[in-house]
Amino acid sequence: EVTPCPGVLSSEGPQNPPVLSGCAIIVRGQPRGGPPPERQINLSNIRAGNLARRAAASQPDSKDTPDEPWGFPAREFLRKKLIGKEVCFTVEYKTPQGREYGMVYLGKDTSGENIAESLVAEGLASRREGIRANNPEQSRLAELEEQARSAKKGMWSEGTGSHTVRDLKYSLENPRHFVDSLHQKPVNGEVAPCPCVPLSLCPHVFVSLCPPVSPCTPVPVSPCVSMYPGPCVPSVPVSPCPCVPNGNITELLLKEGFARCVDWSIAVYTRGADKLRAAERFAKERKLRIWRDYVAPTANLDQKDKQFVAKVMQVLNADAIVVKLNSGDYKTIHLSSIRPPRLEGDSAQDKNRKLRPLYDIPYMFEAREFLRKKLIGKKVNVSVDYIRPASSATDTVPAFSERTCATVSIGGINIAEALVSKGLATVLRYRQDDDQRSAHYDELLAAEARAIKNGKGLHSKKEVPIHRVADISGDTQKAKQFLPFLQRAGRSEAVVEYVFSGSRLKLFLPKETCLITFLLAGIECPRGARNAPGLAQEGEPFSEEATLFTKELVMQREVEVEVESMDKAGNFIGWLHIEGVNLSVALVEQALSRVHFTAERSPYCKALLAAQDAAKQRKEKVWSHYEETPVEEVVPVLEEKERTTNYKPVFVTEITDDLHFYVQDVETGAQLEKLMENMRAEVGAHPPVEGAFVPRRGDFCIAKFVDGEWYRARVEKVESGGKVHIFYIDYGNKETLPPTRLAPLPPAFSPRVLPPQATEYSFAFIQVPQDEEARADAVDSVVRDIQNTQCLLNVEHLGPGCPHVTLQFADSKSDVGLGLVKEGLVMVEPRKERQFQKVITEYLNAQEAAKSARLNLWRYGDFRADDADEFGYSR
Known part of the structure; x- marks a missing residue:
């Protein structure tokens, strides 16, 4: 077989090319336990032009030798015909120098194409001089040469053949x-x-x-x-x-x-x-x-440990995060093959002050913020690339514990690659034999090249961003200066930098560019362990659980804080909210904290006490040993006309702008769920034809909500432009949709089978403010408190449009309407019915308390007679 290219070095140096010239080739046998044997075969009885040779560097007097005419075409003819093909060859004679001459045939035997004859027939080789046609092979060559000469092929064509000589250049000027x-x-x-x-x-x-x-x-x-x-x-x-x-x-x-x-x-x-x-x-x-001796970097890991989904709980550095596994365990993950920003050089100023890496190292804060905003609280895909073993400290390198290095992606985006592409990290360089690197190392290098080309981040020639952050934690004098400003600001945006305990946090205020220590108001959290010099104190029960709960809820999250006061150590005290959740109330609800007596002065007292009462009843955690003080039973004296109370459990599904609300009966909730399940199964099996339904006012239909599911609805209005106003009969909310998102209601699921489950009610004993802003405040409060929650409902009396009822929270049994009066969000509706006088009196007392505290509607004192019409009330 003619070798295509050995591509290896023998002990004597590089082997020869497979086609040496127009009349010499290298043939290779079959390999047997090693490199295959090779032989050079020179074609007998013919001669082709020599190829060019470069002057030998070791011989100063030597010169470059050009191609002989038609030498290169002959070599190309052999290369194209023979490379990679099986041939059969015969050796006719051997020179004293060991050079072998013979005939080469294409194929497995001598019946194949004779290569020497083909060369001569194409005019690319000639018979050797002095060879006589005294045998059939030589006679055949002479005959073929004469035919090529007559046909003026190759070297027998007109001209000198100079056009076949290559103009070789062994070096380039540019x-x-x-x-x-x-x-x-x-x-x-x-x-x-x-x-x-x-x-x-x-x-x-x-x-x-x-x-x-x-x-x-x-x-x-x-x-x-x-x-x-x-x-x-x-x-x-x-x-x-x-x-x-x-x-x-x-x-x-x-x-x-x-x-x-x-x-x-x-x-x-x-x-x-x-x-x-x-x-x-x-x-x-x-x-x-x-x-052959390769060992994978993660060879000792199970598949479940190599790839998993986890929730990001904390960003430790620009290349390290803490994730929570499905098992509940926490694990530190380092991003593979990247290095976070670092301080270049040590100036005298850096040595004389305490270094704060997050703020003092250029682009470290930007890198941390990029990861925080992208990852905190979200689930990511983790693919472990390698485990970096623990290392001991040296003079120049600190000690490192074992590191799990992985590729972290979210939404198909490699976070390390995104970080590098923004110039917020650099790519590590490895030895060629170091296989402990990211599986996407090439993408990281390409991202770094783009960042360098575009001058991003660390590669920018612009002035390095400086973060002048004032840390006023524990500084009483600075805290006193900030206190009035923060109190007047109301709710301020903040980022939770660290959680010391369940109720003690460190916050970064972006607008004020300062760090503060923040204590949660209104609660008393279990104290954690203390290991200060000379003071070793064990933590109270459930202190670690409270700290963990706070960390999972707010660590490195964007929150809102209300500062009320400060303690003598310069720590600010107030309320912290995250996505509408009051952290103080959340800790009390989880039975991880008790309500402090100072909460009585706060607007969140009711929510705190309700949460604490519910936790006491469950007897969980801090209330696990709680026993209620027995109270002597008091037999009430019935009045002549008693108010009828028959509270039933309902689920509040919708609050309207005029403070009406829709509820579902809890007792029939299972029937509604079954009906919805069957209806959606039928619609899925027989999808409606889009546009086939022509809506008319009053028609029952099914409508596709924003979640992609079908719900029962009623057509309330059809606009001339085609838009359809619908009412979801089982939930009470309304929507305007195109007809393409509507379809006929299957008869098996009509209101005759199961009546509409959303029932409209109004609060009894209160007047809704006519002022838009005041009414919106009341509606917002009700939405926060009861929408999509289970309550207890009692019908008090009938009214125009819908029944008037009182609602109670399912856990605390406190009156929702009374709570609105206490907060000064609504006024009491005087009623003369004798059976309601007791509850009306309670409502009026709450209203007087709200007036005294100047809450909301009463913040400017009692109404004057000429103010009544402006605010929509009457004396």
């Missing part, structure tokens, strides 16, 4: 210009006998493979063509075209374990670096050849 010109399109080249030997490429410059390297391959730095300092001679490497029938040679070498990828060149490889990495990974997994 290599970069040549490289740039070759970037525009793939270039065809010829494979050399060894990667150390330059390849021939028209217009005859030297090229080699890229980008992987085998034991002696020079390495380029571009995806297809680029300059490189080769170990042999400077040359212009060219990637083999990936469109050839046998595939991309680069990938094949990697896949068979003959080569490894090179980081510094593959980063700019435009023909699919991921394919090269995949080919290398294929060889690694099968331990082929150079990877």
